[in-house]
Amino acid sequence: MNETALERLAEACGIAREYHDIWGGHHPTSASTQRDLLAAMHFDLTRDAEELLAEFAAAQRTLPALPDEAMAQCCHLPAVLAEGGRLWGLSVQLYSLRSGRNWGIGDFTDLAALVELVAAAGGDFIGLNPLHALFPDDPTRISPYSPSHRAFLNVLYIDVEAVPEFAACEAVQSRIASAEFQAQLTALRAQPLVDYPGVARLKLEILRALFDFWRAHAGACLAGFAVWREAQGEALEHFARFETLQAHFRAQDPDCWGWPAWPEEYRDPASPAVAAFAENHAVEIDWHAWLQWLADSQLAAVAARARERGMAIGLYRDLAVGAHPGGAEVWQWQDVFAIGNGGAHTGAPPDDLNLLGQDWGLPPLIPHRLREASYAPFIEVLHANMRHAGALRIDHVMGLSRLFWVPADTPATEGAYVHYPFATLLGLVARASLDHACLVIGEDLGTVPEGFRERLFAAGVLSYHPLIFERYPDGNFRLPVDMPRQALVSASTHDLPTLAGFWQGVDLEIRTRLMLFPSSAVRERLITERGWDRGRLLWALERENLLPTGVSKDPAALPDLTPEVIAAIHAYLARSPAMLLSIQPEDVFACRDQINVPGTLEDQHPNWQRKLPQPLEEWPMLPGWYAVIDAVRAER
Numbered sequence: 001m002n003e004t005a006l007e008r009l010a011e012a013c014g015i016a017r018e019y020h021d022i023w024g025g026h027h028p029t030s031a032s033t034q035r036d037l038l039a040a041m042h043f044d045l046t047r048d049a050e051e052l053l054a055e056f057a058a059a060q061r062t063l064p065a066l067p068d069e070a071m072a073q074c075c076h077l078p079a080v081l082a083e084g085g086r087l088w089g090l091s092v093q094l095y096s097l098r099s100g101r102n103w104g105i106g107d108f109t110d111l112a113a114l115v116e117l118v119a120a121a122g123g124d125f126i127g128l129n130p131l132h133a134l135f136p137d138d139p140t141r142i143s144p145y146s147p148s149h150r151a152f153l154n155v156l157y158i159d160v161e162a163v164p165e166f167a168a169c170e171a172v173q174s175r176i177a178s179a180e181f182q183a184q185l186t187a188l189r190a191q192p193l194v195d196y197p198g199v200a201r202l203k204l205e206i207l208r209a210l211f212d213f214w215r216a217h218a219g220a221c222l223a224g225f226a227v228w229r230e231a232q233g234e235a236l237e238h239f240a241r242f243e244t245l246q247a248h249f250r251a252q253d254p255d256c257w258g259w260p261a262w263p264e265e266y267r268d269p270a271s272p273a274v275a276a277f278a279e280n281h282a283v284e285i286d287w288h289a290w291l292q293w294l295a296d297s298q299l300a301a302v303a304a305r306a307r308e309r310g311m312a313i314g315l316y317r318d319l320a321v322g323a324h325p326g327g328a329e330v331w332q333w334q335d336v337f338a339i340g341n342g343g344a345h346t347g348a349p350p351d352d353l354n355l356l357g358q359d360w361g362l363p364p365l366i367p368h369r370l371r372e373a374s375y376a377p378f379i380e381v382l383h384a385n386m387r388h389a390g391a392l393r394i395d396h397v398m399g400l401s402r403l404f405w406v407p408a409d410t411p412a413t414e415g416a417y418v419h420y421p422f423a424t425l426l427g428l429v430a431r432a433s434l435d436h437a438c439l440v441i442g443e444d445l446g447t448v449p450e451g452f453r454e455r456l457f458a459a460g461v462l463s464y465h466p467l468i469f470e471r472y473p474d475g476n477f478r479l480p481v482d483m484p485r486q487a488l489v490s491a492s493t494h495d496l497p498t499l500a501g502f503w504q505g506v507d508l509e510i511r512t513r514l515m516l517f518p519s520s521a522v523r524e525r526l527i528t529e530r531g532w533d534r535g536r537l538l539w540a541l542e543r544e545n546l547l548p549t550g551v552s553k554d555p556a557a558l559p560d561l562t563p564e565v566i567a568a569i570h571a572y573l574a575r576s577p578a579m580l581l582s583i584q585p586e587d588v589f590a591c592r593d594q595i596n597v598p599g600t601l602e603d604q605h606p607n608w609q610r611k612l613p614q615p616l617e618e619w620p621m622l623p624g625w626y627a628v629i630d631a632v633r634a635e636r
Contacts, residue, residue, distance in 0.1 A: 005049030036407035039341035071427025089125030104188025125313035148327030151384035258326020313390035322362030357412030397442030483576035574635035
C-alpha cells in the first residue's frame, strides 16, 4: 500500500500520528502499528488505500448528526452538593463482603445490610465494583473489568434465599437442609478467598430448581416477568441467546469457549442458525432472562431502600472501560468493536505505576463505526448502569476523548492513541445523567490529554483524587484546603495499594517478585521514595494538627499503621472541600493486600478474590470502624 494514503486513512479514522508520555518522551506511530489498527477496524488492506479512503470519506458525509435532544451540556448534580454539601460514603467490592448468611460471596442482601449500616452512620453512598455480567459457564473468569456484557448483571450476586419461590419450594428446602449442602456452605463461607466455581455450582443448582418451580407455579408473576422482559428490548434477547449458546457448545466441548470458537453459522447474532436455535431452546433462553430479572429486582430493591433511608446518592456504580472479546457484548456489537484481523486491545502507555505499559485485553469500540451505529452500544451501557444508581464512576474516563490501542500480540509500548468524538460522547453522558438523576465521576488517573479535565469540569463531571496522587511538585502531600471541590477524594482505590500496604511497601514487594520493574535502578528509586512518603504523610498530619498524641514523626517508629493514624488520614481527607469522600473497608481494617494488581493474572496475585477480614455483622462492634467514621463525621 502507498504509505502516504495509509497515513491519511489512519488519521481520518482517528489514529494519532504520535504521542508524548508522562515524562515528555516522543513516540511516533509506526507504519506497522497503523496497518494493524486499521485492520482491527475491519479495513481490507489488500485493497487500494486511495479507494478505501474515498469510500470512508463518502460514508462519513452521509451520516446524520445526532439530534440536540440526544445530548446535554451538563451532568446532574444533587441539590445538596450544588448547595455546598460535602458527603461521605463507603466503596466496597461486593464479592468481598463476609456475612453469616451469604453463600461464600457478598450478595444483594449483604448490600442491603450495608445500606442500613452506612445510612445509620450518616453516610450518603455506597460505591461498588462493576456489577457487570461475567461468565456463569466459566466462573474462573472473575475480573469485573473484563465482563461478558456491561449492560447486564452478575447473577452470582443474587441472594438465592431471597427469591420469592424459595420458601415455597419443598425440594429446594430439603436439598439445602441436607448435611452435605450445609457443609459445602460452611466451607465456602470460611475461605479467605471467594471460591467462584464452588459458589457458582451451588447457586446455579438451586436457582435452576427455583426456575423450574417458578415455571410450574408462577401464575400472575409470569405477566410481570413478561412486561419487564419486553422493556429490556433486543439487548436482553441477544444476551440470553448468547448465554444459552455458550452453555450448549461448552457442554459438547469444554474447550469451545467464547463466540469466536463457536461454529461459524452461530457467530452472527442475526443469522438464521441463531434464530432457529432460539426457537428450539426457548426454555433455556427464558432461564437466562429470568436470572437477569432476579438480579435486577434485587438490586432495584436495595437502591429503593437507600432512598428510603435518606441517602443523598445511594448506590454508586462503576462502568468498566470495555468488555471481554469472547463475551456477549462483543458478539452483539462485533461490527463496532476492533476485532478485525487479530484485533486490538485497549491499554495504557508506560507510566509511573506500570512502567512497561498495559494491555487490558479488551477490544475498543471503533470511532467511525460507533457513529454509524448512532452510538447505540455506548448509550445502551450508559443507561443500563445508571439505572438503580445515584452516581456512576466511568472507568478510564479519558476514553471519551482517546484510547490507547495496542495491536494484538504486540508489546504495549508499540501502541498508539485513537481519538473519539469527545463532545458527542460527553453530551451523551450528560443526557443519560440527567435522565436518571445520576451524578457522574470520571476516573481520570494516568496520562490525561491537555485540557481534558477542564472540559469534564465544565460538564459537571467530578474528578478522582486518591491521596497517593495528591501531591505538590516537591512531592509533599497536598493540604486539604488545596484539594479540589468538584471531586471525589479517597485514601486509595482497588488498583492501588491499601493504606497499610502502601505504608509497608507490600506493592513494591509484589512488583519485585513478579519482575514488573524495568530495571533494578527504578526499583531502588521507588523503594527510597516510599521511605520518604511515610515521613511526608506523618508530616502532613502534623501540619493539620491531626497526628495522634504519642505518635512519632519518625516513620521508623511506626512500623504499622495504627487505627488512630488510619482515622487521622481519613479526617485529613474529610477536611478537604471535595464534594465526596470515599472510604474503603480495606483501609479501615488495615488490610495489607491489594485488591487488584494491574498487569497481573490471577495465578500471579489473587485479584478480585479477597474477602474482607471481618463479617458484616461485626462491623458496628469494631473500634477501627467507628474510629474512622467518627473522625470523618467530625470534619464533614
